[in-house]
Amino acid sequence: MVEDNRLPSTFSFSYPDHLISTTNIPFSSYDFVSLDSLNRLPPEDISFLELKGCLHVPNRPILDVLLRRYFLHVHPCLPVLDEAEIWRMYDGNYSQNRSPQKLSLLVLQAIFFASSVFVPLKTLTDMGFRDARSARTALYHRTKLLFNLDAETDILSRGQGAILLTFQTTASDLFSGTHWLSVAIQLAKSAEADISDYELGDKNPETLAKKRLWWCIILRDRIHSLALRRPIQLRPDQAHITCEYLHETDMEDEIEHSKVYSADEKRQLVHIFRLQCQLAVTITDLITIVYSPLWSTHPEYISAKNAINTQNEIDQMKYSLQKWAEVAAKTLETSSTSASAIMFTKLTYMYYDSARLAVYHYEALIWETQYGYHYPSSIQPIKAEIEEVMLNMNQNVEELITQGLACYLPISAIAHAALPLVLSALDSELSSTRLQLVARQRRLHFYKQIMRVLQSRYEAADKVCSFVDDIISYSKLKLDLNSTWMVTGSGVDNKSLHNFNRNSDIASRLRERYQVPGRRMKTICEFFFRQPRSYLRLALLLDHALSRGQYPRQDDIERLWKRLRLSDTPQVSDMPVGTILPDKSSSSLSTNQTESVTTQAPRPMNSVLELERVPQNSDWLSLRPLDIEFSETGCISPSNIMTNDLLQSQTSLDNCTSDFPPIVSNIWDDVHI
Numbered sequence: 001m002v003e004d005n006r007l008p009s010t011f012s013f014s015y016p017d018h019l020i021s022t023t024n025i026p027f028s029s030y031d032f033v034s035l036d037s038l039n040r041l042p043p044e045d046i047s048f049l050e051l052k053g054c055l056h057v058p059n060r061p062i063l064d065v066l067l068r069r070y071f072l073h074v075h076p077c078l079p080v081l082d083e084a085e086i087w088r089m090y091d092g093n094y095s096q097n098r099s100p101q102k103l104s105l106l107v108l109q110a111i112f113f114a115s116s117v118f119v120p121l122k123t124l125t126d127m128g129f130r131d132a133r134s135a136r137t138a139l140y141h142r143t144k145l146l147f148n149l150d151a152e153t154d155i156l157s158r159g160q161g162a163i164l165l166t167f168q169t170t171a172s173d174l175f176s177g178t179h180w181l182s183v184a185i186q187l188a189k190s191a192e193a194d195i196s197d198y199e200l201g202d203k204n205p206e207t208l209a210k211k212r213l214w215w216c217i218i219l220r221d222r223i224h225s226l227a228l229r230r231p232i233q234l235r236p237d238q239a240h241i242t243c244e245y246l247h248e249t250d251m252e253d254e255i256e257h258s259k260v261y262s263a264d265e266k267r268q269l270v271h272i273f274r275l276q277c278q279l280a281v282t283i284t285d286l287i288t289i290v291y292s293p294l295w296s297t298h299p300e301y302i303s304a305k306n307a308i309n310t311q312n313e314i315d316q317m318k319y320s321l322q323k324w325a326e327v328a329a330k331t332l333e334t335s336s337t338s339a340s341a342i343m344f345t346k347l348t349y350m351y352y353d354s355a356r357l358a359v360y361h362y363e364a365l366i367w368e369t370q371y372g373y374h375y376p377s378s379i380q381p382i383k384a385e386i387e388e389v390m391l392n393m394n395q396n397v398e399e400l401i402t403q404g405l406a407c408y409l410p411i412s413a414i415a416h417a418a419l420p421l422v423l424s425a426l427d428s429e430l431s432s433t434r435l436q437l438v439a440r441q442r443r444l445h446f447y448k449q450i451m452r453v454l455q456s457r458y459e460a461a462d463k464v465c466s467f468v469d470d471i472i473s474y475s476k477l478k479l480d481l482n483s484t485w486m487v488t489g490s491g492v493d494n495k496s497l498h499n500f501n502r503n504s505d506i507a508s509r510l511r512e513r514y515q516v517p518g519r520r521m522k523t524i525c526e527f528f529f530r531q532p533r534s535y536l537r538l539a540l541l542l543d544h545a546l547s548r549g550q551y552p553r554q555d556d557i558e559r560l561w562k563r564l565r566l567s568d569t570p571q572v573s574d575m576p577v578g579t580i581l582p583d584k585s586s587s588s589l590s591t592n593q594t595e596s597v598t599t600q601a602p603r604p605m606n607s608v609l610e611l612e613r614v615p616q617n618s619d620w621l622s623l624r625p626l627d628i629e630f631s632e633t634g635c636i637s638p639s640n641i642m643t644n645d646l647l648q649s650q651t652s653l654d655n656c657t658s659d660f661p662p663i664v665s666n667i668w669d670d671v672h673i
Contacts, residue, residue, distance in 0.1 A: 023126050024056045027105050032089035033057065034102035035146070037153045045149050054142040054151075057108065058127055065123050070115035071260045073408050074167075076269040076344055077276070079246070080160050080216045081107070082209070084257035104157035106146045110164035113139035117457040118408065132457045140168050156206075159187035159213050166220050167411050171463040174228065174549040181220055182233055188213050208250055215246050215277055222280035225287045226354055227415035229294055229547040232287055245277050246270075261340065268341045275328050276348055282324045283355045286317045290362035293540075293564055294547050307370055314363045321356055328352070343405040346396045347413065353389050353396075354416045360385050361539050368532050369565040383529045390427075390525070393420045394443050401446045406453045414454050414461045419542055421447040422471055426538070427524040436522075467545040475538055533566055540564070 027033045035055075038046065049055050057063065067090065071083050088094055089103050116124070116135040129135035143165060145151075152158055162184035166177040188194060193210035218234060225232045248255070248270050255266045332345055360382050367378055397420070400406040424444045431437035451468075455461040521527045528535040544560060545551045552560065561567050 023059050023062055023128070024053070025059055027055055027057045027108075030057065031092065032100075032103055033105050033108055035105040035151050036157075038151050041149065041151060045151075049145060049149065049151065052142060052145055053138070054109065054145050055105070057105075057112075062123055062126060065119060066112055066115050068260055069118040070111045071258070072340070073118040074111075074114045074164075074410075076273060076340065077347065077410060078163065078216050078220070079251065079254075079270075079273060080163050080212050081111075082205070082212070082251075083254040083259075085205070085253070087257065087259055104152050104154060104161070106143060106152035106161045107157055107164075109139060109143040109146060110161040113143050114164045114167055133459055136457070137170075137459075140165065155187055155191045156193075156209060156213070159184050159191055159193065160209075162187055163213065163216050163220060166224065169411055169458070169460040171459045174460060174463060174546070175230075177220075177224055178228070178230065178233070181217070181224060184213075184217055185221075185234055188217055193217075211246065211250065219277055219280045222283055222287065223276075223351060223412055225291075226283060226351065226358070227412050227546070229291045229543045231291065231295060232284065236284055245274050247274070265338050265340060268338070269344060271331055272341065272344045272348055275324075275331055276351070278327070279324055279348065279351060279355070282320045285313075286320075286355055286359060289313060289317070290358045291543070291547070293362075293365065294543055307366070310366055311363075314359060314366070317359050321352070321359070325352065339403070339405060342403065343400070343408050346400055346405070347409060349392065349396055350413065350416050353393050354419075356389050357386065357419065360389070361536065364528070364532055365536055365540075365564070368536060379529060379532060383525050386528060387523075387525045390420065390423060394424070394446075397446045397450055398443070401449050406450050407457075409450075409454065411454075411458050411460065413450070414458060414464050415546055417447065417450050417454070418464050418468060418546070419539065421451060422468055422538065422542060423524050425468075425472060426475060426527070430521055430523055430527060432522045463549075464546070467542060467551055470545075470551045471538055471541050474541060537561065537566060540566075 027035070038055075041049075046055075058066065067086070071086075075081065075083060085101065086103065089101055092100065094100050113136060116129075116139055117132045119132070119135070121131065124130075124132060124135045127135065129138060143161060147158065147161060147165075152161070162180050165180040166184065168176040168180065170176060188210070191210060191213070193214045195210075221232050221234045224230070248267060251266075251270050255263050255270065258266045261269065328348070364379060364382050367382075371378075397406075397417070400409070421444075424440070424447050428437065428440040428444050431440050451461060451465060455465065521530055524535075540560065541552070541557070544556075
C-alpha cells in the first residue's frame with residue numbers, strides 16, 4: 001500500500017469526449033486510490049495517460065461490480081491482495097487505532113483487467129467497451145502504461161500489479177505472461193519478498209503482503225510453465241520454497257471479513273489454494289525434466305546406467321504426485337458442494353492431471369527412444385495410467401459444463417484443455433460402433449464447449465484452437481489414423497456411407513462382417529499402446545507449438561523427430577490394418593479398389609468447434625455429432641442428446657457473468673447410451 005499522493009494541484013483534467021460520461025470519473029475522486037509518482041511525471045506523460053483513460057476509474061456502482069467479481073473469481077486462485085484490507089479502504093471503515101491506507105491506481109487498474117472477463121456485458125458496455133475481449137485488451141494497456149511510465153514507484157505495488165498482468169496472453173504473443181512473471185520475480189526480490197524466515201502467526205501487514213506475493217509468484221511460475229511446456233523461471237534454489245505455505249492463520253482477517261464468500265466457503269478456498277501451492281512445489285522437478293526434450297536439454301542417447309537413473313526420477317515424480325493426491329483427497333473430503341469450491345477443485349485437478357499426463361508421456365518417450373518396439377510389457381502400465389487420467393479429465397470437464405462453471409475458468413485452462421481436446425477428437429475417430437461414436441462425440445462436445453467459452457473471453461484461445469486444427473490435420477495426412485479403425489473389405493461409395501450413418505443396424509452388421517479381430521484399434525489409448533511413436537508425435541507437436549507459440553513447419557517437425565529419435569521405425573504393433581475402400585462405380589461391396597478413404601482431404605478441426613453444425617448430418621469421417629435416431633428401440637436420439645447439450649451449455653454461457661450459480665443435479669444421470 002502506498003501513501004496518499006494525488007494529482008498535482010496545478011494540473012486540471014480535460015477528458016476526451018469519448019471518456020466524458022457519468023461512468024468515468026478521475027481517480028482522485030476516491031480517497032482510497034493513490035498514484036505516488038504522478039506529480040513527478042512530465043506534463044506530456046500525464047496528458048498521454050489521461051488520453052488513454054489510465055487516470056480515470058468507473059463510478060461507484062460499476063466499481064462495486066468489478067471488485068466483487070475480482071474477489072469472487074480471480075482472488076481465490078491468486079490471493080496477492082488482502083481482501084479485508086481492500087474493503088476497508090473502499091468503505092473508509094477504519095477503527096481509531098488503524099490509520100487509513102491507500103490502494104495504488106496501478107493495482108486497481110490491474111484488478112479491472114483481471115476481473116473484466118467475469119463482468120456482465122451490460123457493465124462492460126457502460127464502461128465503453130464492446131465485449132469482454134476488447135475490455136480486457138484496453139484495461140491491460142492502461143495498466144501497462146502506468147507501469148512503463150513509472151507512475152507508480154512503490155516496489156510492492158508494482159510487484160502486485162505485475163503478477164496480475166501474468167494473466168495476459170494473446171494470439172499474437174502467448175508469452176506476455178512470461179514477461180510479466182519475470183518482472184514480478186525481480187520486483188519481489190527487490191522488496192525482499194523472497195526471504196524464507198516467515199513465521200506463522202506474524203500479523204505484520206507488510207510481511208504478510210510479501211509472503212502472499214512470493215507464493216503467488218511460485219504458483220504462477222509452475223502452472224504457467226506446465227501449461228506452456230516451458231522451463232520454470234524461479235529455480236528451486238532461488239524460490240526458498242522451504243518457507244511456510246500461506247496458512248489459514250495468515251488469511252484469518254479476510255476469511256472473517258469477506259464480502260463475497262461466507263467464512264466457511266472462504267476457508268475452503270484457502271485450503272484449495274494451499275493445495276495448489278503444494279502441487280506447485282511437487283511438480284517443480286517434473287517440469288524441468290519432462291519438458292527437457294523440447295528445449296534440447298534431453299540427451300539423444302541414454303546409457304543403460306543413466307536409463308535406470310531416469311526411471312528412478314520418473315518413479316519419484318509419480319510417487320510425489322500420488323502423495324499429493326492422497327493429501328488432496330483428505331482435504332477436499334470435508335469441502336462442501338458450493339459452486340466456488342467445486343470449480344476451483346476441478347481446476348486444481350486439471351493441473352494435477354496435466355502433470356500426470358506429462359510424466360506418462362515422458363516415460364513412454366524414454367522407453368520408445370531407447371528400446372523401440374521391444375517393450376510392450378513396460379508400456380502396458382503407462383497405457384492404464386493414461387486411461388485413468390483421461391477418465392478423470394472427462395468427468396471433470398463434463399461437470400464443469402453441466403453445472404455451468406466453465407465460464408469461471410482462468411486463462412491457464414486453455415492450454416490444459418488443449419491436449420484432452422485433441423485426444424478426445426481422435427478417440428471419437430476410433431469409434432467402432434454407432435453407440436460408441438455417439439457417446440464419444442458427446443464427450444467431445446463438452447471439450448468443444450470448454451474451448452468455446454474460453455474463446456469468448458481470451459484471444460489466446462484462438463491460437464490454441466489453430467494448433468488443434470493443425471494437429472488433427474496432421475494426424476489424418478501423416479499418421480493415417482482413419483485406416484486404424486476402418487473395417488477391412490471392399491469399397492463403399494459416399495452415398496452408402498451416408499446410408500450407414502442413417503441406419504445403425506446395417507452399419508453394425510457390416511462392421512461385424514468385415515472386422516479383422518485383434519487388429520483394429522478402438523480407443524486412443526489402444527492407439528498409444530500399439531503405435532506409441534505415432535501417439536507421442538501428436539502430443540509432442542502440441543507441446544512444441546505451445547512452447548514456441550507457433551505451429552512448427554515441416555522441416556522443424558522432421559528435425560524434432562530426428563533429435564528425439566522418433567523417426568519411422570517398427571513399433572509395438574506393426575501390422576496391417578483394414579480400410580474401407582470406396583468403389584466409385586458401384587455402391588456394392590467389391591474387391592477391386594485402389595483409393596482409400598484416408599486419401600480424402602481432412603476436415604478442418606474448426607468444424608468441431610462450430611456449434612451451429614451440431615444438428616447436421618455428416619459423413620462417417622466427420623468429427624461432428626451425428627443425426628441418428630433410435631426411436632424404434634425407445635432410446636433417446638443422439639441428435640437430441642447433442643441438442644440438449646447445446647441448450648444446457650448455451651444457458652451456462654448466458655448466465656456465466658453472474659455470481660456462481662446454484663449447483664443442480666447432473667442432467668445426464670438418467671441418460672443411458
